Amino acid sequence: MDFNYPNGKRYTPNEIGTARTGGNRKNSSYSNRGMTLEDDLNETNEFYRERKIAVIHKKPTPVQIVQVDYPNRSAAVIKEAYFKLASTTDYNGVYKGKYIDFEAKETQNPTSFPLKNFHQHQIQHMEEVVNQGGICFVILRFSRFEQVYLLEAKHLLTFWERMANGGRKSITKEEIEQQGHHIPLGYQPRIDYIKIIDRF
Secondary structure, three states, X not given: OEEEOOOOOEOOOXXXXXXXXXXXXXXXXXXXXXXXXXXXXXXXXXXXXXXXXXXXXXXXXXXXXXXXXXXXXXXXXXXXXXXXXXXXXXXXXXXOOEEEEEEEEEEOOOOEEEHHHOOHXXXXXXXXXXXXXXXXXXXXXXXXXXXXXXXXXXXXXXXXXXXXXXXXXXXXXXXXXXHOEEEOEOOOOOEOHHHHHOOO
């Protein structure tokens, strides 16, 4: 099935597409048990909601269906669709009266996080949220190590500006360790990012 952005450009999932699509469910370790970053965050958000800690949801991506095939009367197969809008970030909601907005990405790269995994419209959206006083960040997973970090948007914006000014096109793992917050994987909740938010 082909997906296209509103400008007609074809959507092709990159190495971190699993954060949005849940496509790659390779079981890299027993602790992961085949879970994607999206699965882990959805379970975490359900934990928060059930215990009245926070209300955070994954944003639906609006899709315009263009072509549908009907191989038989009881089944329909979508052959072509377009994203109606360029997506902003993956998740948003409210915690203690504060608006929360964040993006989730993962990479197989062991030493750095490529900035190409973000899009200009996402960066602009995050900057707007920060300027309005919202809590905005990215959750980054280094899949090979099963390590998850929370990086505040203000730091991501600095790294993005560095790239725009001709600097490196990625954030080193060392920079993420220094500027970000490591989130140990747990059982319930799986990725307890609210505990990190409470620190800042």
